[in-house]
Amino acid sequence: MPGSRGVAGGPRARRVAVLRCVVAALVVTVLLAGLAVLVFWLVVRPKPIEYTVASAVVRHFNITVPPGGGGTAALNATFYLTLAADNPNRRLSMRYESLELYVHYGSGEEAPQLAVANVPDFRQPSRNETRLEVRAVARSAPVADRAAQELEHDRAAGEVGVEVRVRARVCFKVGLVRSRHYDMRAVCSPVVIGLSPTSARSFRSVPCDVAIS
Incomplete structure (x- = not known):
């Protein structure tokens, strides 16, 4: 109906x-x-954040190999690194709520980690370059036989090549508007550090590849 x-x-x-x-x-x-x-x-108009290893010095570089070839070799060293973090943006400031720096021998996922350091939280204004003085200490860092042999060769040659990795938790601020948190990663390689006391004078800065996700 x-x-x-x-x-x-x-x-x-x-x-x-x-x-x-x-x-x-x-x-x-x-x-x-x-x-x-x-x-x-x-x-x-956000611009990419830039990171550079501006200076690098290593002190107390020593490799201990167990007698008789048994066990694992260990590295003791202190890496003094200066990171230059450049924020070129006119209106964008940044807040770092955590930043960790790692020193690896060689590159790639399998590269052994030698030392790690934590950087206190800090705020970076717009159009600012912040220099971070970092001290990363390797205390009996275990290294495989092949890596130990290569490190011994580096010590004899008077310089060591490492890869510096940075991981940070950051957020951005424009005026009163604050963004969510992002993961920032930077990879700086190769960072060639001389072992002589005067090597810091001849160090060449190393730009880093930066990714934010």
Whole structure:
């Protein structure tokens, strides 16, 4: 009957109308979010953060090999590193809530870790280069036989090549707006450090590859 069809179709029509409103609201939200991101980029124009190993010195470099060839060799050394963190942005400041520095021998995932250091939290203003003086100590760091032989060769040659890795937890701030937290990673390689007391004068700065996710 016509009356029955009208009653049955009423709720369905309302559900369709509500669904259309929800879809329209989602589309508008996405468009507004995209517009906000575009406006933010046009206003802020963020530039990449740059990291550089500006200076590097190693002291008390010593490899201990167990007598008779048994056991694992160990490295003792103190790495004094200066990291230059450059924020070239005009309106964007940064807050580092954690920063860890690792010294590895060689490169790649299998490169043995020699030393680690933690840097206290700090804030970096816009258009600022912050220099971080880091002391990373290797205390009986275990190294495999092959790595120990290569380190002995490096000591005889008077210089050692390492890879410096940085991991940090950062957030960005523009005016009163603060972003969520991001993971920042930097890899600096090869960092060739002379072992003589005067080697710091001839050290050449090493730029780092930086990724933020």
